[in-house]
Amino acid sequence: MNKLFDFNNIDLYSVVRDVIKRLWIVLIVGSLGVMVAFTIMQKTYVPSYTSSAIYVVNPSQSTGYVAGNKMEAESVVEVFSSILYQDVMRHKLMEDLGNTEPNFSSERSVELIEGTNLMKLTVSSTDPIISFKTVGAVMDNYHELSEFLKTNAVFDQLRAPTVARNPDNAFTPRTRSLQIGGICAFLTLLILIGISIFRKTIKTENAVEQTLDTTLLGTIYHEKKNRTIKAKVVQSVKALLITSPIITNKFIESVNNIRMKIEYERERNPRKNAFMVTSVCENEGKSTVALNIALSLAKEGRKVILIDADMRKPAVHKMLDIPKKQITDMASLLQGKIGLDEALYKGKDVHIDIIMSSHGHSRTNEYMKSGAMLDLINKCKELADYVIIDTPPMALVSDAEALLDRVDYALLVVRQDFSFTSDIVNCISMIEDSTTKFVGCVLNDYKVFRVNSKRHSYGYGYGYGNSEGKVVEVYEGE
Secondary structure, X not given: OOOOOOHHHOOHHHHHHHXXXXXXXXXXXXXXXXXXXXXXXXXXXXXXXXXXXXXXXXXXXXXXXXXXXXXXXXXXXXXXXXXXXXXXXXXXXXXXXXXXXXXXOOEEXXXXXXXXXXXXXXXXXXXXXXXXXXXXXXXXXXXXXXXXXXXXXXXXXXXXXXXXXXXXXXXXXXXXXXXXXXXXXXXXXXXXXXXXXXXXXXXXXXXXXXXXXXXXXXXXXXXXOOOOHHHHHHOOOOOOOOXXXXXXXXXXXXXXXXXXXXXXXXXXXXXXXXXXXEXXXXXXXXXXXXXXXXXXXXXXXXXEEEEEOOOOOOOHHHHOOOXXXXXXXXXXXXXXXXXXXXXXXXXXXXXXXXXXXXXXXXXXXXXXXXXXXXXXXXXXXXXOOEEEEEOOOOOOOOHHHHHHHHOOEEEEEEEOOOOEHHHHHHHHHHHHOOXXXXXXXEEEEEOOEEEEOOOOOOOOOOOOEOOOOOEEEEOOOO
16 A cells, blocks of 8 residues: 555556646657757857878988887877977967967877877867967977977978868757757656656556455446537537446446446345445546446336435436426425425436435535434335435545445445545545445546456447457547
8 A cells, every 4th residue: 555656556548648638748848958958058169170280200310210210209299298288388379379368278289190100280279270370380389399309300291281161069959959858858758657657546447456455346437428529519418327328338337237246235135225425536426326326226127216415516416407496405305394205306217216406505514414314314225225325525525424324335436547545545444434334446437448358348349359369448538
């Protein structure tokens, strides 16, 4: 639970989705990297121009021996290197090039070309003319420096210096700045991937059982509400219901699997038939799950009463598109103003009885803790085979907590990659500390793409079997 990194909770879809959603950050950081790198390189760029000349070094009285010439050249180069930056050279250059300090910021070097008696004199500076003139000035003052060289060597020019047309360190801001921008974008991408992987939410089915250490009651895969552009504009589909003709078989089968497990719990103890459906936060789909479980049970011929106990933000009437004028408010029932028969809304198309609110209420916790609420639940248990209670989120208000000891079972809807794991664990602990039996979690709005050899495809549009018995499942978000 407290592990920094959980392999069971790595989901490729979540990582890809997070990267795509935050791709603008990668682009902005990369662009900033390009602009900042270009500006810095432009302001700090110092060109360097090099001029060089090659001289043949021979003793004034040559013996004709090659070895002797090389030795003489080595001696001259060694001493020549030592005086290039001495004051005597500095003064001579000042006389020839002008008595200004910038003229002497050049880099001067002399080397012996290996295996020969050829000396190469090289000068680099920010001005190509200075580099060119300095080479000539150094050699023009050779006779003045001969006493330091302690030799009567003769220098014959083999290659004259030329004025450099292009700097040695060519200014290529576009290429380098793009490279730096690419590196910045790549590092940002790695950070986003790391944030996605290390985010403490539930992303996989394995994480429900391993990280939360609880039962996975079922998985409901992501289902698009509106599949066409026109439908998205007018929001023609207000809820995902198994009774809708456009709902896929995958969604229906997921709900039916959860319903069968609820039936199993009921069969083990026929007297206990009140199931509370809750979640940690808003927008995790608990109302959709609760309503679909009730609809699935009703399709099997069960007598079902659905109580929308989320009196602060009632949603069931919106999902079923029930006009408010047809609703008898649940608060009137709990206040004793009306009886249960008057409060029950008997749906003609959905074949379930519903107790709900027509509008939001405050101070709902008092209703949940009241004796009237306990009497309502008990009466519904006697009238129906199953009582499904949709409650407010546990992390936001205490209404669900107040109902825990008044229901028989509780299941927690966990939306993929939504609520923090620590909050989910706290809610599970709260349920387990009560007298209510916790039957497990429903992983909702699950999005994934993978190759899975253990699952079987249902119907069409989401699974294709191959010769190896594998099914390729691709579920894309809206």
